[in-house]
Amino acid sequence: METSEISPVWFKSDGRQHMADILSKSAAYDKIFVLCDTNTEKFCLPYLKELFKETSTATVLAIAAGEKNKTTDQAQTIWQKLIEHGATRQSLLINLGGGMITDIGAFIATLFKRGMPYIHIPTTLLAMTDAAIGGKNAVNVLSYKNQAGTFSFPVCTYVDTAFLKTLSENELKNGFAEMLKHGIIYDKNYFMQLAENGHFTSEDAIRSSVEIKSEIVKKDKYDRAERKILNFGHTIGHALESMMAANNNEISHGVAVAAGMICESHLAVSKKMLAEPEAKKIEETIRKYFSFEFTFTCDSIRKYLWADKKNSAGQLKFSLPEKIGKCSYDISVEESSVINAINKFTIPEISNAG
Numbered sequence: 001m002e003t004s005e006i007s008p009v010w011f012k013s014d015g016r017q018h019m020a021d022i023l024s025k026s027a028a029y030d031k032i033f034v035l036c037d038t039n040t041e042k043f044c045l046p047y048l049k050e051l052f053k054e055t056s057t058a059t060v061l062a063i064a065a066g067e068k069n070k071t072t073d074q075a076q077t078i079w080q081k082l083i084e085h086g087a088t089r090q091s092l093l094i095n096l097g098g099g100m101i102t103d104i105g106a107f108i109a110t111l112f113k114r115g116m117p118y119i120h121i122p123t124t125l126l127a128m129t130d131a132a133i134g135g136k137n138a139v140n141v142l143s144y145k146n147q148a149g150t151f152s153f154p155v156c157t158y159v160d161t162a163f164l165k166t167l168s169e170n171e172l173k174n175g176f177a178e179m180l181k182h183g184i185i186y187d188k189n190y191f192m193q194l195a196e197n198g199h200f201t202s203e204d205a206i207r208s209s210v211e212i213k214s215e216i217v218k219k220d221k222y223d224r225a226e227r228k229i230l231n232f233g234h235t236i237g238h239a240l241e242s243m244m245a246a247n248n249n250e251i252s253h254g255v256a257v258a259a260g261m262i263c264e265s266h267l268a269v270s271k272k273m274l275a276e277p278e279a280k281k282i283e284e285t286i287r288k289y290f291s292f293e294f295t296f297t298c299d300s301i302r303k304y305l306w307a308d309k310k311n312s313a314g315q316l317k318f319s320l321p322e323k324i325g326k327c328s329y330d331i332s333v334e335e336s337s338v339i340n341a342i343n344k345f346t347i348p349e350i351s352n353a354g
């Protein structure tokens with residue numbers, strides 16, 4: 001049955017003891033496993049073992065880093081290892097990594113013997129503010145993203161900003177784009193704070209994003225309605241990402257979503273949903289932190305836009321802001337309006353360059 005409950009998120013400053021208590025319930029778990037990728041095994045596992053002594057004797061299972069390894073083949077390998085090491089439904093899986101590991105780890109745990117308990121310890125800003133929150137998991141199938149997955153919730157999620165010290169600037173920006181999105185769709189004060197001070201790696205900023213995403217998920221756990229507002233910036237963002245990848249010129253998810261949010265804000269203005277000064281504030285803030293060193297045309301992106309699974313019956317579907325802090329979903333838009341919005345994004349780039 002659908003309930004509004006989702007699992008707790010503990011932060012280091014006030015939740016470290018809760019996390020230690022969960023791990024030390026020695027009777028609760030017969031074995032502890034830690035799932036890492038090759039980077040988090042090197043950069044994050046030693047700190048985890050220092051932080052929580054229960055993990056120092058855990059069995060470590062590692063997957064090669066990178067999105068291309070978020071596959072059913074890798075899940076199968078980890079299931080085999082869990083069986084070889086005698087894992088049961090009373091064992092605990094700790095997913096220590098970015099969104100790749102929290103996604104595949106939750107998928108593995110949810111299906112192993114019809115469900116073993118798991119904890120997320122996100123180590124990228126994107127996983128702390130987005131991927132490890134909200135109970136969705138998935139793996140990729142062939143070249144298609146997130147094709148097989150479930151809804152399920154961890155025992156808890158533990159957020160510790162110390163993990164961010166070894167993360168690259170580009171990876172940090174991937175999380176920051178989602179945090180700006182949270183402000184735009186749900187909380188104007190939070191957006192204005194981020195816009196002004198740019199302190200996006202502080203525990204307070206991350207906590208605000210976690211609260212916003214959790215509140216939205218609680219209203220619509222299974223992504224049938226209101227949760228769709230989290231797609232703001234992603235319709236054009238995903239199309240851009242696919243188009244650039246097809247041209248062997250990959251851009252990061254954060255940059256694609258940042259560009260997508262600018263275009264989709266212009267779209268909201270053309271639909272008379274958003275006031276122009278608000279769209280300008282969104283654009284100015286995003287351009288302060290993100291630079292866009294690529295060009296694209298409406299023609300080159302068209303087929304990738306229509307591939308989006310949200311579109312039907314000749315209509316493109318968007319989640320668009322009505323003002324900074326409030327967003328609507330399932331808005332049907334004509335292709336010509338999308339083209340105008342994309343032109344508004346690309347034209348300032350052309351004039352800047354000239």
Ligand SMILES: NC(=O)c1ccc[n+]([C@@H]2O[C@H](COP(=O)([O-])OP(=O)(O)OC[C@H]3O[C@@H](n4cnc5c(N)ncnc54)[C@H](O)[C@@H]3O)[C@@H](O)[C@H]2O)c1
Nearest residue numbers: 039043065098099100123124126127130131136163166167
């Ligand atoms: N389930 C959801 O709701 C949801 C939401 C958003 C994204 N996602 C998924 O999340 C994934 C993207 O997540 P991501 O951006 O975290 O990617 P990622 O997990 O691939 O991590 C990015 C890179 O950073 C490395 N890394 C991780 N933590 C590190 C650390 N502390 N220090 C140094 N290096 C570190 C990783 O090894 C990897 O090379 C995608 O698969 C996406 O589909 C899921």
Ligand SMILES: [Zn+2]
Nearest residue numbers: 178234253257
């Ligand atoms: Zn995203």
